[in-house]
Structures are given as structure tokens and as C-alpha cells.
Amino acid sequence: MKLAIQPLYVFSLACLLLTSACNAETEWRALSPENTVLMTLPQGKVVIELAPQFSPSHVQQFSKLVKEGHYDGNKFYRVIDGFVAQGGPEDGSAKDKAVPILKIEGEWTTDKKWSFTKVQDNDLFAEQTGFKDGFAIAHNPSEKAAWLTHCPGTIAMARGNEADSASSHFYIPNGQALRYLDRIMTIFGRVVFGMEHVQAIRRTSVIEGQPAVDSRDFTPIVSMQMMSDVPKEQQILIEVENTETTAFTERLVKRRKRDNPFFYKKPLPVLDVCQVPLKTRLVK
Amino acid sequence: MKLAIQPLYVFSLACLLLTSACNAETEWRALSPENTVLMTLPQGKVVIELAPQFSPSHVQQFSKLVKEGHYDGNKFYRVIDGFVAQGGPEDGSAKDKAVPILKIEGEWTTDKKWSFTKVQDNDLFAEQTGFKDGFAIAHNPSEKAAWLTHCPGTIAMARGNEADSASSHFYIPNGQALRYLDRIMTIFGRVVFGMEHVQAIRRTSVIEGQPAVDSRDFTPIVSMQMMSDVPKEQQILIEVENTETTAFTERLVKRRKRDNPFFYKKPLPVLDVCQVPLKTRLVK
Numbered sequence: 408m409k410l411a412i413q414p415l416y417v418f419s420l421a422c423l424l425l426t427s428a429c430n431a432e433t434e435w436r437a438l439s440p441e442n443t444v445l446m447t448l449p450q451g452k453v454v455i456e457l458a459p460q461f462s463p464s465h466v467q468q469f470s471k472l473v474k475e476g477h478y479d480g481n482k483f484y485r486v487i488d489g490f491v492a493q494g495g496p497e498d499g500s501a502k503d504k505a506v507p508i509l510k511i512e513g514e515w516t517t518d519k520k521w522s523f524t525k526v527q528d529n530d531l532f533a534e535q536t537g538f539k540d541g542f543a544i545a546h547n548p549s550e551k552a553a554w555l556t557h558c559p560g561t562i563a564m565a566r567g568n569e570a571d572s573a574s575s576h577f578y579i580p581n582g583q584a585l586r587y588l589d590r591i592m593t594i595f596g597r598v599v600f601g602m603e604h605v606q607a608i609r610r611t612s613v614i615e616g617q618p619a620v621d622s623r624d625f626t627p628i629v630s631m632q633m634m635s636d637v638p639k640e641q642q643i644l645i646e647v648e649n650t651e652t653t654a655f656t657e658r659l660v661k662r663r664k665r666d667n668p669f670f671y672k673k674p675l676p677v678l679d680v681c682q683v684p685l686k687t688r689l690v691k
Numbered sequence: 692m693k694l695a696i697q698p699l700y701v702f703s704l705a706c707l708l709l710t711s712a713c714n715a716e717t718e719w720r721a722l723s724p725e726n727t728v729l730m731t732l733p734q735g736k737v738v739i740e741l742a743p744q745f746s747p748s749h750v751q752q753f754s755k756l757v758k759e760g761h762y763d764g765n766k767f768y769r770v771i772d773g774f775v776a777q778g779g780p781e782d783g784s785a786k787d788k789a790v791p792i793l794k795i796e797g798e799w800t801t802d803k804k805w806s807f808t809k810v811q812d813n814d815l816f817a818e819q820t821g822f823k824d825g826f827a828i829a830h831n832p833s834e835k836a837a838w839l840t841h842c843p844g845t846i847a848m849a850r851g852n853e854a855d856s857a858s859s860h861f862y863i864p865n866g867q868a869l870r871y872l873d874r875i876m877t878i879f880g881r882v883v884f885g886m887e888h889v890q891a892i893r894r895t896s897v898i899e900g901q902p903a904v905d906s907r908d909f910t911p912i913v914s915m916q917m918m919s920d921v922p923k924e925q926q927i928l929i930e931v932e933n934t935e936t937t938a939f940t941e942r943l944v945k946r947r948k949r950d951n952p953f954f955y956k957k958p959l960p961v962l963d964v965c966q967v968p969l970k971t972r973l974v975k
Contacts, residue, residue, distance in 0.1 A: 668852045671875065682871070
């Protein structure tokens with residue numbers, strides 16, 4: 408994106424020079440219940456926004472499996488601190504084997520018309536980072552490639568050694584971003600509510616000297632439902648900050664400036680794309 | 692550190708070219724019970740290694756407060772998802788006001804003799820990153836400055852707007868690293884065991900539309916003790932990987948290479964210093 412010719416940029420520059428110019432109101436985007444998943448864990452409810460615009464086949468298969476009750480009673484069987492919580496059906500079971508294999512959707516090709524809200528150049532793992540439709544992404548203009556990035560709370564499909572070997576097992580990073588998995592895994596959604604419950608999923612991997620965790624104690628998925636299939640009175644309806652707006656661009660500028668007396672010495676004007684919290688609100 | 696003249700580098704280069712050369716055994720460093728804190732939460736036990744070599748005054752004051760029982764019954768009153776779990780005595784209480792104010796220890800000066808185990812150049816927030824004594828650090832040779840970095844699980848002292856205004860309130864990042872707080876806060880330790888319990892601390896900050904959390908429901912600190920004051924049979928004794936060894940340097944080289952068939956396409960040879968898990972084991 409050539410920021411220099413975008414109206415947003417003119418606004419941002421004004422905002423950069425004059426804090427009082429930064430006052431656009433947050434615009435909200437309602438998540439469609441057809442595109443949202445409710446995962447119920449023993450410790451609480453988790454809401455996941457799906458990303459069909461980026462990973463259509465994965466979202467289609469995941470949604471179908473959710474509707475079929477595939478994940479109900481599944482366990483988080485591979486949970487490693489600072490890495491991921493991974494769940495799915497019993498490995499090698501009939502239920503597991505019945506699921507079709509997916510082709511990887513780890514990145515997409517960009518063209519001249521393609522745009523996003525840039526966070527910054529000079530990222531460690533990409534030429535640019537930013538947001539599109541509320542998702543943290545990375546972009547290499549030199550390759551005309553963009554991809555969703557592994558921030559805490561993204562949901563991605565696990566796979567074997569082959570690129571095209573994912574089926575239904577999924578994982579959610581529970582600590583520091585796993586950016587080195589970008590482009591070689593398919594991210595297909597993100598947790599928008601209840602991340603604390605994902606982080607509380609029982610670790611299955613222990614350190615040397617600790618007793619192994621009995622698989623009966625693994626955290627189960629009580630149920631996984633498309634939000635549109637949840638009875639109206641139990642639905643959790645979420646709105647998220649629209650990342651394609653002046654207000655959001657302003658927020659990025661403000662965040663980079665750290666124009667607050669708490670920052671008695673200003674940090675470098677750097678934004679880690681995985682450390683830009685997006686505003687979320689509960690409609691009901 | 693000029694890696695080119697270090698024996699470790701020669702070894703690493705051999706290891707880089709020839710995987711079979713990478714086979715040094717992990718060397719372990721036992722944490723001293725006098726330098727380790729046991730924080731008991733309702734959901735489990737957390738062990739913190741202190742860093743007196745980097746932040747002597749903060750460690751001295753924190754240890755003294757721990758011994759006096761200052762933190763017993765305190766609450767985590769500011770817990771924000773993807774940010775921090777912050778705890779301490781009731782704000783403005785006599786107990787709170789009685790604690791002396793500390794001078795910030797956010798960074799230190801390096802000289803020619805100073806060395807560390809480098810992870811890499813070209814970090815977003817520093818000229819170099821690496822490890823020293825098991826702690827993730829950053830280093831700007833041009834400024835002769837180094838500092839502990841805000842990775843998930845580091846423990847740091849909260850403060851007001853003034854640099855020298857910390858006393859006893861502390862925080863632990865619970866999600867993506869907060870590198871923008873580096874150098875302007877004092878990190879004085881890190882969680883080496885039980886991070887899942889820190890991540891499970893009840894969020895006190897809710898989103899728009901959610902009911903506020905009653906302060907009676909905030910997660911309490913059941914007790915905080917120096918490990919040396921814990922009865923022997925209840926002590927949790929931890930050993931951590933020694934980061935000043937050939938074996939650790941080899942691990943960094945291996946991790947950067949991603950020499951595993953799972954990586955059918957290799958990621959960039961980049962290591963985020965906060966995404967280098969350190970080995971830990973339980974002695975008893």
C-alpha cells in the first residue's frame with residue numbers, strides 16, 4: 408500500500424503532529440453468527456471468528472465438522488506452555504480418519520488493487536505487517552504474497568510433515584507469537600472472546616521430573632457450535648473494531664507515539680503487529 | 692560480543708554446516724532457594740527466579756517484603772488479557788505507603804569485558820538480543836547499554852509516571868511480549884514454573900457490555916515465600932538450562948535452522964528472543 412497517496416495517511420500525519428486531530432470514533436463491525444464459533448470449555452466460553460475470506464476451504468471444512476458435532480468431547484491432547492493448545496479427535500480413530508485432507512491455505516497472492524491497513528515496515532519476519540478485516544497479517548510486496556500471522560489466539564489447522572495434510576486437528580498459540588510457523592500452516596480464525604480460558608487449558612506436556620498428565624485429565628471441549636446454531640438467548644454476540652477505518656489508523660499512530668506521561672522516556676516508534684490489542688465489545 | 696573471535700562461534704559454525712557436530716549435552720544450573728520465590732495461587736504453585744545480578748535493589752526490597760509476608764493475601768487487581776497480571780497491596784493503604792520508593796534499574800552499562808550469548812542482530816527494539824544467566828536480554832553496543840526484556844513470564848515492578856516511583860506492586864506479562872516497556876521499567880525476575888497458573892489469573896478488566904468483576908472475585912495471592920523459607924518437603928527445586936554453554940548455543944543454531952521435515956519450506960533464519968523456550972527440570 409502506498410500510504411503517501413491515501414487520504415488516511417494525510418489524516419494520520421495531522422494526527423502525528425497534533426494530537427487533538429486524532430478523534431475519529433471507533434467504528435464497529437458485528438461478527439456474523441454464521442461466521443462465529445462458540446467453543447465451550449469447562450472453565451468458560453470462547454468465541455472464535457472464522458476467516459473464510461483468507462482460508463475458504465479450511466473454514467468450510469471446520470464449520471461442517473462443528474455442525475456435525477465432530478469436536479464435542481474432543482480433548483486438548485497437546486498443550487505446551489508458551490507454544491500451543493492443540494485439540495482434535497482421538498488420533499487414528501475412525502472419526503479422525505473419516506475427515507478429508509485439506510490443501511494448505513497458508514498465504515495468498517496480492518495484486519495492485521489489494522490493500523490493507525499497514526502497521527509497519529521492517530518486521531523481523533516480513534517486509535510489512537498490518538491488519539485486514541481485523542486479522543493481523545504480513546505482506547511481502549516483493550513476492551506479491553500476504554498471509555495471516557501466528558499471534559496469540561489465532562486458530563490454525565495442525566498437519567503432518569506434508570503441506571497438504573491437515574484435516575480437523577487444530578491449535579491455538581497460548582504464549583508468545585509463533586511467527587516462524589507463518590506461511591507453512593493454515594490460520595483460519597482467531598479468538599475474539601475468552602482467551603483467558605484458552606490460556607488456562609491444562610498443559611499435557613510436563614518438564615523432566617514432573618509426573619506425566621493422565622489423558623483422562625486433559626481439558627475436554629464440552630461442545631463446539633456455530634453461533635448461529637446456539638439458541639438465541641445463549642448466543643454471545645460480539646462486535647470488533649473495524650480495522651479499515653480512520654479511527655483505527657489513528658489508534659495505530661497514537662500507540663506508536665506513546666504520548667502519555669507514563670512514557671517518561673519514549674520507546675522506539677515500533678509496533679509489534681501481535682501486540683496491537685483490538686477493541687471488542689459484547690452486544691449481548 | 693564479537694562472535695567472530697569466540698570459541699563458541701567456531702563450534703556453532705561447524706554445527707551450522709554439519710548437524711552431526713551439534714551434540715553437546717545440556718548443562719544445568721540449579722536455582723538457589725535463597726534466590727527463588729514460591730508464589731501460591733488458588734489454581735497452583737508458581738516459582739519465580741530473581742535477578743539480583745541485574746536489579747539488585749529491586750530484588751533486595753522484593754525479597755524483604757516477601758519475607759515479611761507483605762504479599763500474603765494481596766490480590767491481582769489489574770489483569771488485562773494479552774497484557775499483564777498486576778498484583779500488590781490495597782492502593783493507598785498504610786501497608787502500601789509504608790514501602791520505600793525504589794530507583795529504577797531498567798538497564799545497565801556494558802564494557803569491553805561484558806559478554807552474553809547472542810541470539811541475533813536486527814531485533815525490532817534493539818541492536819542485539821540474547822541471553823545472560825537464563826534471562827532474555829537486549830543490547831545496544833552503540834550505547835553500551837543492555838537490559839532485561841519483557842517476555843511473557845518476566846516479573847517487573849509497576850510504577851507511577853516517574854521513573855523512580857516503584858515500590859511493591861508488580862506485574863507479569865501474560866500474553867505477547869511487551870517490549871515497548873523495556874528500559875523504562877525494572878524487570879527483576881522471571882517465572883520458571885507454573886506459568887499456566889499466571890495465565891489463568893482472573894481478568895479484572897472487562898470489555899464493553901460485560902459486567903464488571905467484583906473485587907472480591909479477584910485472584911488472591913495465597914502466600915508468597917522465599918523458597919529457602921519453605922519447609923524442605925514442600926520446596927520446589929528447579930534446574931534451568933545454562934545459557935552460557937556450547938550446548939545452548941548449539942540449540943540456538945538448531946532452532947534457527949529448523950532442520951526438521953515438518954518445515955517443508957524453511958522459515959527465515961530469525962529467532963524472536965521471547966520465543967526461545969529454555970529447558971527447565973524439577974529436581975524435587
